[in-house]
Amino acid sequence: MTVNIIVCVKQVIDPEAPPSSFKVDEAGKKVVPPSGVPPVISPFDENAVEAALRVKDAQGGKITVLSMGVNLLREVVKKPLSMGADEIVLLEDEAFTDGDSWSNARALAMAVKKIGEYDLIFCGRQAADWDDGQVGSGIAEILELPCVTVARKIDVANGKAVVERVTADGYEVIEVSLPALITVSNELGEARYPTIKGIMAAKKIEPLVWTPADIGLEPAQAGAAGRKMNLEKLYQPVHEGKCEIIEGESPEEAGVNLALKLREAKLL
């Protein structure tokens, strides 16, 4: 069977940016994007794209990328196309700003309904900004789909998916009927690099851009207006930063001195 997959990806501040560049505007309760560091697709979402590409490689089918936000950089959100995805839908409107898991899941679910044909929806296990890990389950609940979270392997056959779900001491193998939503974790393996051919193909694909009205979403349900959680405060934890550097004439001597220091501190 060929498989139609929708992959949800989020544009976020690059989580690999140096921690020293990370700044919070406490009054505005916002993170200040670091200058000179372009945003990226949230890393677990890239794993989700890779998962979709592996299913497509094995079974054939079509991958539709779905992303939401404002000021979505085309070169960022189109990256999955250059990796091998086929189409892209953007929910792009001021009204989608500052949503929480509820408003984001609702908008994405409405967009999925409008896209219509799908066997699987893939999301990253959690986004690198709010680290919430709720949107996948939320979309599944709204669309009344079964959901398997934190997947490390997905095989599709005979109208079912067999999913390896990461657990604390290993994984469990779960069979789920389709259509289903699956959230993907980094244990799946790193995402492939875009190919030159893929980059050329992606250039020719124009995103479909939808507003709340296009997906039948009431303004009161979108973005900040549709939140169920209030952000009271956002701050950076204070680092005590009292590291005692153990010196030595050579690295080897520093190693010996470290052992002696640990003994002195009764840690050995």
Place this chain on the structure above:
Amino acid sequence: MAEYSGVMVHAEVAEGKLATIATELLGCGRGLADNLGEELSAVIIGSGVSSLAQEAFAFGADKVYIVDDVLLQDYQTDAYVPVMEKVVRQAMPRILLVGQTSIGRDLAPRLAFRLETAATMDCIELAIDPGSKRLLRTKPVYGGNARAVFTSELDPQIATVRTKVMTPLEPDTSRKGEVVTVEAGMDSSTVRTRVLEKVKQEVEGISLEAAEVVVSGGRGMGSAEGFKQLEELAGLLKGAVGASRPPCDNNWVPDVRQVGLTGKIVAPDLYIAVALSGSSQHMAGCSGCKNIVAINKDPEANIFREARFGVVGDWKKVLPALTEKVRELMSG
């Protein structure tokens, strides 16, 4: 209509006992319930779990809801969410606490959406706002670079809590309470998943979560061979070997070794971080470590902001000397 009242804990079961996280949630929930002057209840779901109610009382619960059904042997979303929905609608807790575990991560969001309320995931601090009496939920965000405090006007207020953050009460086996049995009322045809197999990826030696000493390596280890040297040091210290994400992604070590936001949460007395930059995502798994020691050739590495002792140098030279000296000191 009845009003929402009290604090409820989803008490996870592991190997026929209350899981450690369940006792931690009960400790935290007891404090919140006392602050509100309300009841603390626990819900225990599984197969053959009725006998665990007394354990929940000992750790602080006033009331225990038991849902015992052979169909609930394994956690499955479609089985557990309706059961939790039923218990919550019957008990109407103001606050529901769930562990940030493999089960809780899956259960809490889906349950919150079903109940049309809001969950906050991976909380590390919970408190009652003195004015509004609402739950203040503090969670790390942006991979641990920042913290956010959330509230919601909706009941029940659902929060998942990170492991090893809250402290269980000393168990008092003389404590008593009320047991409420709830029928699962399961219709197995509504469960759209099937657990085919559970695979344990055995890791030799002491488990990461239980270890008093953890020796972890990062991207700078460069290969699986490097980790053999960490195993040697960990062996001397009767500790466990951990890793940040890159060594797992590169298959130098099994994924179950990963310490961090989406891996294991560890809280040893001594955490030795070798060739590991100390990204926020990794440090999220180390917040309970009492003493962090860093070996890294980059003096600007973030790990030195978190460490008590550090050596700036190439681990290939520092580590063998450290290991030999430790061997000498430990045998002397």
